[in-house]
Amino acid sequence: MPEKILIIQTAFLGDLVLSTSFFHAVKMEHKESEIHVVVNLGTESVLDNNPDITKIWCLDKKKIKKNPFAFFQFIQKLRMEKFDKVYSPHFSYRTSLISFFTRAKIRIGYKESGFSFLHTKLVPRPKLGPHEVEKLFALLFEPYDFPMGRERRPYLFPTNEEETSFESKKSKLLKNESGYILIAPSSLWETKRMPEEKFVSVITQILRKREETVILIGSKADTSIQNHIFRLMKTEPLELKERERLLSLVGQTSLKELMVWIQNAKAIISNDSSPIHFASAFNTPTVMVYGATIPAFGYGSLSERHRILEVNGLGCRPCGIHGGRVCPEGHFRCMLDQNPVRIFEALEDVMK
Known part of the structure; x- marks a missing residue:
C-alpha cells in the first residue's frame, strides 16, 4: 500500500499558492505516496490539474463555526483515510486538532502553532527573516537541503480552456501589439492598500510614457476601487488614444483565468496581496508596494525580476502580521508617503 500523506493548509489564498512549492517538495520526497490536501472552501480551484496532489478536501469554515457537529463529521471522513503522516503548514488551533484526530502516527507542525503539543514533531517558525517557502520547507528538510531555484516558486497549472479564453478576450480588448501591464490595487486588509490616487498617478505615467495597455485586476468585491480609479482618471491630462489603453478585468475572471493573464503580462504592480504569488509562479516581473506589513x-x-517599494523610517511599521482595517496611528504614512514616480521607475527597471 502506498503511504498516505495529509497536508493541512486552510489559510488565505496567497498562502495556499505559496504552499504549492511545498506540496511539490513533499511529492518529490515521497514519489509513490498519495498526497491529500485540506484547503479553505473557495480557494481549491488554484490547485486544479496539480499533478502533485491526489485529492483535495475542502473545509467550509463558515459552516463548522455555525455547526460544530459538521467539524467532527469532516474529521471522521479524514480519519477513515488512515493517513500515515500529516504536515501542518497552517498553525491554527483547528489545524492541530484536525491533525491529531486523523490518528496519523507522524504529525509534523510548528512549535508556535496553537495546541502544538498535539503534534509528534515540532519545527520552529520564526516570525521574521526567512521567506514563507523556507518556513514551509523546514517541515520537510534540514536548512542545508532546502530546494532552490525554480522549486522555490509556486506551481500553478491553467488548462487549455483558460488559455483559449485568454486569447479570445485579449484579441478583443487589446488595440495594439505592445502587450499589457497589470495593476492589482486591492487587498483584503485596508492598510495594505495604496490609495487609489497614487495608483492613478502611476497609471498616468505608464500611459503617457510607455506603449503597453494597462489592465486593472481584482474580484467583484473590488468594483468600488475600480470605479474610483476610473473617476479620478477623468481629470488626468491624457490624450484619447492614451485613455483607451486603460482597461479593467475586475470581477470578470475566475482564479484560473487570472493565472493566464498574470502569466502573459509584461509586468504587474500590486500591493502585498495574492497576485504577487500568482506572478511568482510564472516569474512575471513584479513591483510590490508595502504599507502596514514588511x-x-x-x-x-519570488520572481527573478522584482522591486519592493516601502516607506522606511516609520517606527509604527509593521502594525500587524496582516495589516488592519485602519491605521492605528491615524496618519497612514506607510502608504500616503509612497512616491508614484519611484514606483514607475521601479516598473521600468524590472521591465528592462
Missing part, C-alpha cells in the same frame, strides 16, 4: 514577514515576490 518584507521581513516573508511574503515577498
Whole structure:
C-alpha cells in the first residue's frame, strides 16, 4: 500500500499558492505516496490539474463555526483515510486538532502553532527573516537541503480552456501589439492598500510614457476601487488614444483565468496581496508596494525580476502580521508617503 500523506493548509489564498512549492517538495520526497490536501472552501480551484496532489478536501469554515457537529463529521471522513503522516503548514488551533484526530502516527507542525503539543514533531517558525517557502520547507528538510531555484516558486497549472479564453478576450480588448501591464490595487486588509490616487498617478505615467495597455485586476468585491480609479482618471491630462489603453478585468475572471493573464503580462504592480504569488509562479516581473506589513514577514515576490517599494523610517511599521482595517496611528504614512514616480521607475527597471 502506498503511504498516505495529509497536508493541512486552510489559510488565505496567497498562502495556499505559496504552499504549492511545498506540496511539490513533499511529492518529490515521497514519489509513490498519495498526497491529500485540506484547503479553505473557495480557494481549491488554484490547485486544479496539480499533478502533485491526489485529492483535495475542502473545509467550509463558515459552516463548522455555525455547526460544530459538521467539524467532527469532516474529521471522521479524514480519519477513515488512515493517513500515515500529516504536515501542518497552517498553525491554527483547528489545524492541530484536525491533525491529531486523523490518528496519523507522524504529525509534523510548528512549535508556535496553537495546541502544538498535539503534534509528534515540532519545527520552529520564526516570525521574521526567512521567506514563507523556507518556513514551509523546514517541515520537510534540514536548512542545508532546502530546494532552490525554480522549486522555490509556486506551481500553478491553467488548462487549455483558460488559455483559449485568454486569447479570445485579449484579441478583443487589446488595440495594439505592445502587450499589457497589470495593476492589482486591492487587498483584503485596508492598510495594505495604496490609495487609489497614487495608483492613478502611476497609471498616468505608464500611459503617457510607455506603449503597453494597462489592465486593472481584482474580484467583484473590488468594483468600488475600480470605479474610483476610473473617476479620478477623468481629470488626468491624457490624450484619447492614451485613455483607451486603460482597461479593467475586475470581477470578470475566475482564479484560473487570472493565472493566464498574470502569466502573459509584461509586468504587474500590486500591493502585498495574492497576485504577487500568482506572478511568482510564472516569474512575471513584479513591483510590490508595502504599507502596514514588511518584507521581513516573508511574503515577498519570488520572481527573478522584482522591486519592493516601502516607506522606511516609520517606527509604527509593521502594525500587524496582516495589516488592519485602519491605521492605528491615524496618519497612514506607510502608504500616503509612497512616491508614484519611484514606483514607475521601479516598473521600468524590472521591465528592462
